[in-house]
Amino acid sequence: MPMIEVRNLTKRYRDRIAIEGLSFCVNEGEILGFLGPNGAGKSTTMKLLTGFLPPSAGTARVAGFDVFEQPLEVKRRIGYLPETPPLYPEMTVGGYLKFVAALKRLPSRGLKAEVERVAGLTGVTDAMDRVIQNLSKGYKQRVGIAQALLGSPPVIILDEPTEGLDPAQRAEVRVLIKSLAGKHTVILSTHILPEVTMTCEKVLIINQGKMVAYDEIRKLATVHGQAENVSLEEIFIKLTAA
């Protein structure tokens, strides 16, 4: 059974169509790269998958639970980093992570260890006592990722996780995401194409709310390029043009 199952998912805002007829599956332990130009509907899809917004039509299931019908069961199983990291500027990093751990209903026993674990994974351990509003953008982003990993949920959804990071931090986060494969099912969206080639096995490209490609990266290259070593960038530009 696929971990994430999306069927005919559609979201309309009045007369504007954000996404239309999106269908895909992600198997357990897979990492799916979510690509598309700005405004293509990447963030909207993620908001639908996490139950923040209701779909206009279609269904999404996570771990067999319908996102709309059984939101609490779904939310228990998802770690989500939204487009804007949801941080409280007045709180310290440690206080914030403990608060999110409580929201996620993690048992109080071992909570401290869990907070330290995710802080270690994302490299924010040395900033635990700092107030979030004084942190650099890169730190804020990593605190956002740390929050998503809390409680190691089976499904992790990351909306542009490497936004605002410098090249070294970006490489670290890539390694981190790759290490999640197998144990977690991950969907990540990004603009940075090499990132997808480096971390994901499968890629889904959407443009103007519609899916234009959905396949393994290797296969995409053979379908869309004449040469074997055509880059994802060329495929992306070709598919999202017009």
Next chain:
Amino acid sequence: MRIALAIARKELSIYFTTPWAYVVFTAIVAISSFFFMGLLQTFQQVQELAQSVGWSQLPAESAAYRNLTDGVIVQLWGVLLILTLFVAPFLSMRLFAEEKRNKTFELLMTTPVRPVELVLGKYLGGLGIIGTALGLTLVFPLLLAAFGSSESGTVLEWPTVLLGYGAVLLWGATCMAVGLFISSLTESQMVASLLTFAVLLPWMLLRGLAQGADEPLRSFLGYLAFDAQLQNLIQGVLDVKALVFFLSVILFSLLLTHRTVEAQRWAA
């Protein structure tokens, strides 16, 4: 319930780390001490006058000045009601509006938090902050108890003082509940505070409108007016009807807030 408490604790810690709460505390203490001094002065004048000419010579309304409880504290609580009306919207405005503006609302809505827990947690946090703000004013009866004197018995009639104070707290809790609901409707704290104020003030003043109306509208408006409902409680008369009235307003506001949060899931 654990989640509601975690949310309440977070709200309080944010209130106390920003200067906002302290500004409000200072304002409420400064203004009420100003009125406290004024009331004391009037009390003293009436007492002196009564000593020279005798109580029987003074107009009937001076009778309240025979003791410190009715002459100072009950009147101070009356002032505090109005102050609460002005202050509560500034404390309640951020409860939901800030989460929406900060995009942290997305966190609350995508973690396994039930809307009930969210609303209760927010409200408890709000109660904590208004309770602290109003708690500071207990210093005035304590001052009187410590330094005042009385011809007979204790300086203050504590049951009356505390029941009146309970009425102020109940009123504060009502303002916070209405403010919480309005805050859940908007992203803008400014709009939330102004709207809360615009709802509470006319509601408080409904009694004036009632006096000009015919029956049965007159009784109806008189019943709805916050001001009229608070009259008995503030003077230390335990008025169960008023208790029920305010608890209903609080409950109704919380239900509306719950609906609003829940509606997010259905939003177009």
